[in-house]
Amino acid sequence: MDIATMLRISGSALGAQKRRLEVIAENLAGAEVTRTADGTPYRRQDVAFRSFSDQLAKAQGQDAPRLVAATTQADPRPFRNVYQPGHPDADAGGYVQMPNVNVMEEMANMISATRSYEANAKVVDATKQMTKQAMQIGQ
Secondary structure, three states: OOHHHHHHHHHHHHHHHHHHHHHHHHHHHOOOOOOOOOOOOOOOEEEEEEEEEOHHHHHOOOOOOEEEEEEEEEOOOOOEEEEOOOOOOOOOOOEEEEOOOOHHHHHHHHHHHHHHHHHHHHHHHHHHHHHHHHHHHOO
């Protein structure tokens, strides 16, 4: 596997984890939003990873490595009902529909995404170091 391919693979994984961290931040920001533009509570978003073939490598006649892409989708879990009779969004029974965001789950996801991002960044750094050392051998 050549260096450019290794960097493309790690770069795609870095981008996917970056997107995951952005979605986690959006979820944390919306954790208490009871009414969005469509009149419903904020709905938690989740990131799904998928792999795909590197079209650049295919076009060059090489074996196409698998890269990583992140797609965002709405979490189908139901909203939470919280008893808050004085809340402006409370129904006749005093219950407010709250977002389906669990802050502790988001924090655990943030730690996981951060560690995955750091691991991929280390792969990029190691690849750069190997390239630098290989170039010094040729001198």
